[in-house]
Amino acid sequence: MKLPYAEPYKIKVVEPLYRSTQTEREQWIKEAHYNLFNLKSSQVFIDCLTDSGTGAMSDRQWAEMMVGDESYAGSRSFDKLKETVRRITGYEYFLPTHQGRAAENVLFSVLVKEGDIVPGNSHFDTTKGHIEFRKASAVDCTIDEAFDTAVYHPFKGNVDLEKLEKVFKKYPKEKIPFIVVTVTCNTAGGQPVSMENIKATSALCKQYGIPLYFDAARFAENAYFIKKREEAYADKTIKEIALEMFSYGDGMTMSAKKDGLVNMGGFIALNSHDIFKKASVFNIMFEGFITYGGMNGRDMGALAVGLDEATEFDYLESRVEQVAYLGQRLEYFKVPVQHPYGGHAIFIDANKFVPTIPKEEFRAWSLAMELYITSGIRGVEIGTILADRDPITRKNRFPELELVRLAIPRRTYTNHHMDYIAVALKNIFDTRTEAKHGYRIIEEAPIMRHFTVKMEKI
């Protein structure tokens, strides 16, 4: 008999979870005005709100916390991290920042000016925010398949080269400071970008003289998908794949809260000495001196180890296949999920799940509520509440997709937790025709309303 899969780690430290009752949760969520962001973490049993900064560190990373060098300038921990970043990315220059959006803020302060165009594959919201804040525009050049949940494509995060070339032809070179390739593409559901596509995108950029930067938050998960789905890379190591991937770009911004396997941190890595020097000035202004940039010495040490661990095949296999395991369990129960599964999350299709709830009553939000109340699981709505109102008409924008995202923290939950999530959703799915009532808004902020919106049951 073939031996079944088992995680390549054992657990040394545990954090107890409180198993609340449905009566308790009904009271808590009412007090939280039916907004999952308002819950205390102690009121949540399995937390799938985000995979950002919520993972578990290894014993080696914790050991680094003890030997961290907290010197203001020239910290040993900085040298360790710098050496690791150079070895894994191949980029010569490096600046630490306190998280991913801070790296964007520093780099874009150098590169982006009013009226610029920054093409990319479905920019992450903070990336887009930092572009638009500078009165520039982000142009989405993702392939069309990314927006069709039913169609299978192994690399739904790919850049559409025709769309990209159109942008290059339409605007003068001076207006396009760079393009951003996000690996994996978070906005498209954690979907990977192929090496072939990265290579071709890079060639097109070179032809037009436009630099290419990676938004590399999940670069290791992307490398894993390349190894599994692109034949030429089946025998390469994750580190070899990552290094080749980065060789097609000019630099990167990183949220270390994802594939850095730490709870807080970020950085910029790049090849240009000139841009590094300019970015250093902004780093000192916004983040801190260039040898710590908003991070503790001990945190830089833990990140150095985290980057090494995140680029090992065994870790990535346990990570990405755990997400897929949840997807497979849900499909076994006929629960409608998005295809193919992303690297860090499973998306439940609420339009197919609860079509009986009118879209005006926030389908995906309602489903996320039901999931919490019945089982203590916290997901997040990616639907009408998140899509916000039209800034001109102030009417609700109804996106094509109403999703509940279940993001899986790294090395944190076991497959028993995945089984629990799958059965909780199956139970709701089996009684879905009874769910006819949604929610209405009683109070909301003028922008980014999902974090603070107050709702009531209809």
Ligand SMILES: *Cc1c(COP(=O)(O)O)cnc(C)c1O
């Ligand atoms: C999380 C994330 C960011 C922003 O990083 P923070 O560390 O949250 O500031 C940028 N891009 C992508 C793709 C991300 O997932």
